[in-house]
Amino acid sequence: RKEVEQDPGPFNVPEGATVAFNCTYSNSASQSFFWYRQDCRKEPKLLMSVYSSGNEDGRFTAQLNRASQYISLLIRDSKLSDSATYLCVVNHPGTASKLTFGTGTRLQVTL
């Protein structure tokens, strides 16, 4: 089983739509969770950390389900500028410094 698993997509949605991505991680000992976005041939950019209580930042909501070992990202009112690859990232158990990345889910928002 992959350490961090994501549906590669692509998800094609119209502007204004709500879209949700899920991610599963294999090691229950992981402690920290993040969503990054990556534009084509660019660096990963931190979108948000995902805490046990869940968190929201504007149109973006992240949830963590430790029992099922999955993380979700909800994007409301999608914008064209949201088109990117969304990377689910988990710390390697026992360490804060080593991050394990998923392969990413591609989102394409269209007019």
Place this chain on the structure above:
Amino acid sequence: EPEVTQTPSHQVTQMGQEVILRCVPISNHLYFYWYRQILGQKVEFLVSFYNNEISEKSEIFDDQFSVERPDGSNFTLKIRSTKLEDSAMYFCASSEAYRGYYNEQFFGPGTRLTVL
């Protein structure tokens, strides 16, 4: 907003040559990292560095790789004898003081390394 910077943006080298990739982390950050991403694949951890020493490294980071903080601002990755399979985008990242497990890492724009 402070950013991680990296030079060069693109490096082309011949197999067997040494390359040094350079990074300037965010100024008040204390933890530094190198990751790589082979085209079409996921981002992979190489090494983390704190207090002038390596704190962790992956199995990819073999004896051909080394890191150094030669002065107060730069952080470098050296590949001693490049192989074709070293061709990838290399990202430097940094994070500030340790805050439990939530060490938010900020990435530089990357150096694209092409080994011919």
